[in-house]
Structures are given as C-alpha cells and as structure tokens.
Amino acid sequence: MPELAEVEFNRKQWNVGIGMQVLDIELHEHTRPLRGHAPGLLPKHLTGAKFLRSEARGKQMLLEFSGSIWLGIHLGMTGRLHVEPPGYKAQKHDHLLLRQSAQTLVFTDPRQFGRIRFHQGPTPPDWWTRIPPGINSPQFTKAKMESFLARHPRLALKAALLLQDGFPGIGNWMADETLWRAKIHPRLRARRLTSPQATALWKQLRFVCRLALRHIGPTYAEMPKHWFFHQRWTKGGQCPIHGEPLSRATIGGRTTAWCPKCQVLSSKAKMHFTSSARR
DNA sequence: TACTCTGTTGAATA
C-alpha cells in the first residue's frame, strides 16, 4: 500500500496522540517488525514518555518522544497506522500499541514487511539523516537526478525510479504514472535517456508527487479521474489519452503497465534492448 | 486444494 502520499496519510493518523504521554506499550508476540531489537526495549524506554512530533521522508517515518527517544516506522507493503479507543483489544495483526489516556495508537501489518526501529540519543538516527532530499524539495534538481541515474547506467528507468536512494517515496504506481506522463518507455536504460526526456521525467516526478500529496486519503478514490493510475490494474485498462490497451510486463521485478503508443522505445534503444536480451 | 498474485526492500548471488 504505502508510497509517499499514503505514508503521509498514515503518519497523520497518530497526530491526535501528540503532546500526550504513553501510559503503556503492547507488542505482538511476532517480533518480525521489530527485527534487530530486543523485545523489551520499547516497553522499557517508551512507557511514560511523551509523544512529541513526527515527520515523514519518502517511505520512512520518524517519531520523537521525550527522553531523547525516537521511533522509526516503515509500513512495508501492508502496514498502517490507526487510532482506536483506550480499551481497544489487540487484533491478530496489530504489532505495536501505544496506550494513551484518550486513545490507543496502533500499528497493524499483516505481512510484516514493515519495520519499527528504536533509537536513543540527542539527535535523529543516521539512517534518517541519510535519506536524500524529497522530490518536491528545492534540492532535488534535474542535475541531482541525472547524476544519480549516471550511477545506474544499465538499469531500466522503471527499476531506477524504485530506488529509494535516488527517488525517496516513489513506489510501483507512482513510477508507472510518472513514466506515462513523461512518455518514457519503462524499459529504457538510464544511460539512453535524452536530455529532453530527463527534463520531462524530472518535471513529471515533481508533478506526480505534488498531486499525490494533495489527494492523500485512505483510498485513491479522490484522485483525478484522468490519471493513468486508475487504468493501471483494472482488467482491460486503457491509456487515458487515446484508449490504447495498456501493455504489461515485469520490469525491475515489479509488474509494470505502460501505453505502447505513448511510451515508445527509440529504434536505437530497442535494438540495444533486444540484443542485450538475447545475449 | 493448489497455485498465483500483491502498493516493499534488503540479503544473497552473479
């Protein structure tokens, strides 16, 4: 589920608990989301601490508590944050419950690809400060994007867009939406991107991120109707521009949809692709 | 029932 906008949506769910003390902690017996940490760590340090604030960067979240306590949350594929009544009883896939006087803050994750990290110290943890500037930030320049792509010359653009080191917060559907808008074939190798294509890619990345954040919600029902997104998974999906049936393939290990009419490989790039595929 | 698919990512291999 979670890409940039959904991460932001989930983060805000817990905002009602900001400024309030954590009275008690409950953890699931499955400790996978806490991998790397001793199970007793959270109850020991978080009990009695006050929830101060939270922030999202890409798909990561960082929560700050009093006593120099930090909690990192990654939603994985099926994770979500929600708020329940104070007496809420933990359900099968609830992995972390923060009990507060007015409510219970709950992290639920059936597939357990999500992750909770603990950090204690005066400053945020290293893994957080190393996250590159967001795609909507002024620091995400076309030059930055191009120098990142230059480090992955043979990677298909679709696969490159999924690399969080270069495109924090971009996930499968945002990558497809962006490539469709930029009219770039998902299989185009990074080194074959022309300068006009790079400009289009950069602009559409920023556009898609900005719009997605504006439309955040529990579902994507409110997203503009003409978005590629809506056609992506539906059977018989068509290009919103001229109704061409979409092509689908696994690229970079992920199911990818594109319009064969809008997103064309140049004959040169195509030859390169087929010859390297034959090899 | 069995098999396939999934909004992720990071460890292991090539």
Add this chain to the structure above:
DNA sequence: TTATTCAACAGAGT
C-alpha cells in the same frame, strides 16, 4: 560496484 533474484509473510483471487 552494479544488477538481478528471491525470501520474508498473509490473504485474496482463480
């Protein structure tokens, strides 16, 4: 160093 594959997991769909 970079690219690719696959496992971690649960549930829904065919």
